[in-house]
Amino acid sequence: MALKKFVVGCFDDENVLFPAVSKVRKAGYKLHDVYTPFPVHGLDKAMGLRETSLHTAGFIYGLTGTTTAVTFMTWVFTKDWPVNIGGKPHFALPAWIPITFELTVLMAAVGMVLTFCYISQLAPFIKKHHFHARATDDLFVMVIECTDRTNESEVRDFLAKSGAVEVDTQVAEEGWWIGRYDKDQKLYKDEIAVA
Amino acid sequence: MIKQQFEIPAGYRKWTNGLLAVGALALVLGFIFLGMNSDEHAQTRFWAVLLQNSVFFLLIVNASMFFICATTLAMGGWQMAFRRVPEAISTLVPVFSVLALIVFVGIIFGHKTHIYHWLDKEHVEHDSILKGKSVILNPTVFFVWTLITLGVWSAVGWKMRQLSAQTDEAPMDLEGSKSWMRTNTVWASVFIVFFGLTVASTIPWLWLMSIDAHWYSTMYSWYTFASTFVSGMSLVAIFVVYLKNQDYLEFVTEEHLHDLGKFMFAFSVFWTYLWYSQFMLIWYANIPEETVYFKPRMQGPYQWVFFLNLIVNFVLPFLLLMRRGSKRNYTSMTFVGVIIILGHWIDFYQMVMPGSVGEHYSLGWFEFGILALYAGLIMYLVGRMLASKPLVARFHPFLKESVIHHT
Numbered sequence: 352m353a354l355k356k357f358v359v360g361c362f363d364d365e366n367v368l369f370p371a372v373s374k375v376r377k378a379g380y381k382l383h384d385v386y387t388p389f390p391v392h393g394l395d396k397a398m399g400l401r402e403t404s405l406h407t408a409g410f411i412y413g414l415t416g417t418t419t420a421v422t423f424m425t426w427v428f429t430k431d432w433p434v435n436i437g438g439k440p441h442f443a444l445p446a447w448i449p450i451t452f453e454l455t456v457l458m459a460a461v462g463m464v465l466t467f468c469y470i471s472q473l474a475p476f477i478k479k480h481h482f483h484a485r486a487t488d489d490l491f492v493m494v495i496e497c498t499d500r501t502n503e504s505e506v507r508d509f510l511a512k513s514g515a516v517e518v519d520t521q522v523a524e525e526g527w528w529i530g531r532y533d534k535d536q537k538l539y540k541d542e543i544a545v546a
Numbered sequence: 547m548i549k550q551q552f553e554i555p556a557g558y559r560k561w562t563n564g565l566l567a568v569g570a571l572a573l574v575l576g577f578i579f580l581g582m583n584s585d586e587h588a589q590t591r592f593w594a595v596l597l598q599n600s601v602f603f604l605l606i607v608n609a610s611m612f613f614i615c616a617t618t619l620a621m622g623g624w625q626m627a628f629r630r631v632p633e634a635i636s637t638l639v640p641v642f643s644v645l646a647l648i649v650f651v652g653i654i655f656g657h658k659t660h661i662y663h664w665l666d667k668e669h670v671e672h673d674s675i676l677k678g679k680s681v682i683l684n685p686t687v688f689f690v691w692t693l694i695t696l697g698v699w700s701a702v703g704w705k706m707r708q709l710s711a712q713t714d715e716a717p718m719d720l721e722g723s724k725s726w727m728r729t730n731t732v733w734a735s736v737f738i739v740f741f742g743l744t745v746a747s748t749i750p751w752l753w754l755m756s757i758d759a760h761w762y763s764t765m766y767s768w769y770t771f772a773s774t775f776v777s778g779m780s781l782v783a784i785f786v787v788y789l790k791n792q793d794y795l796e797f798v799t800e801e802h803l804h805d806l807g808k809f810m811f812a813f814s815v816f817w818t819y820l821w822y823s824q825f826m827l828i829w830y831a832n833i834p835e836e837t838v839y840f841k842p843r844m845q846g847p848y849q850w851v852f853f854l855n856l857i858v859n860f861v862l863p864f865l866l867l868m869r870r871g872s873k874r875n876y877t878s879m880t881f882v883g884v885i886i887i888l889g890h891w892i893d894f895y896q897m898v899m900p901g902s903v904g905e906h907y908s909l910g911w912f913e914f915g916i917l918a919l920y921a922g923l924i925m926y927l928v929g930r931m932l933a934s935k936p937l938v939a940r941f942h943p944f945l946k947e948s949v950i951h952h953t
Contacts, residue, residue, distance in 0.1 A: 392952045393952065402870075406869075406870070410868070437830075437832070438832075439830075439832075445822075445825065445826050445829050445830070446826070446830065448822060448826065
């Protein structure tokens, strides 16, 4: 929970955004994030993001599901309550495959969704600062964080020169908070002021 | 310098000739020592191995044409960068059809009743199940339907490649490319519908399931299809990687390879799903006339093949291809591709052998020799086809889509 200063540049063209992203990284500015209305192919590479570990987590969740299902059914049908079902062996692995599969998929899917929400800080009633409302509509919004060594006006000039159609500076909460947008933020008012 | 035209390298020729020589030697020795042997087990082994290999390799080269037609119908553009590779592989369909036909003629006119029990007319008279099935399981239906099938596969495949060759000549205007795509769609639909009537239903019944003539499974044809499709995609991937390593196919990136890898991964799982669906119901119901199929495979002499089959065709591709990086890597894709093809070759082995040679089976010089023969034939014919045509369909309307493809 900390207030930080951000320089926000808005782009209306992918072909301008990509060179701008790589120029920002070359210039050494701290790239906070780029908000786009739709997934843009190759942007993760341009931003220099490392590959996500979400799938590794998913594999581990899946393995947990497999193990849970097999050990639980083994315990039930061979130790706790062995029942003769149609003369089948107590350890009836072929019959358990569907349940094992379902539990693997369930744990992998639910686990990955929850992990994703956790890393992205998404949850009901959790709010995060929106740098620009049109990032969900038709603008690519690049946000640069100002550190002690960043010269704000220099960054603004830099963004304007890189082809940003709008540049502004915002002091905003970096993390999340619980609350309501209309009371906590003057989001839309800011935009009217810029326009 | 971009190389448009494939030239067969000396190393490729050497391997092709080596495999062909080994294969031809195995075939000749096999014919002398097994095919002409007075021992019926040896004769049956000879024909059963030829049946397994000719059907398996015919179906996997035909899977290439299925891939082309399916992507055409789906208006897919991503595969255009390497489409000449499955096209070249599919040119083998007529050749392998003739080889398979020779084997069928040998089995049926040679009266190999150990392989196809329904050939024995006297026995069928006293066997109420085979008598009931004799409407379909008889030499006439077998040959008529096989000939129609092989003819249509070859002819429609030829038409699809003809259409593709038109894109080498000159750029098409909008109207021209629209009507060209329509023609493509029509022929691809014809192929897909016929493919459904053959590979996905009747053909595996006649060629393979009739070896265990008393037994039947409604999953069998889909299972065969999954087996051959995943091997076919692996074959395409291996050739694509080979050409990339030789500096051809400049438009193919790791994105295209990634999608081929997804096919190999997904259809390995699909194969397992069908394998399991077939197995589980029979295991659960435990009716003798159905379990008769799994008895020799699971508890009899073929037990090791049965479990090896699952490990090689499910566990290995599943774990090895799961990571994104391994689907984008030349070495791992080639490695898994070879594993999948050999694995499904073993799968076909355990489909054919228990019902024909039974406990007198062997997996030795003749089996691997014929495998080498077919590998050599594929290398020789595909290499020649690749060298005879430009490797990229330059003026195909969807080519750009493939160049900028991104997963």
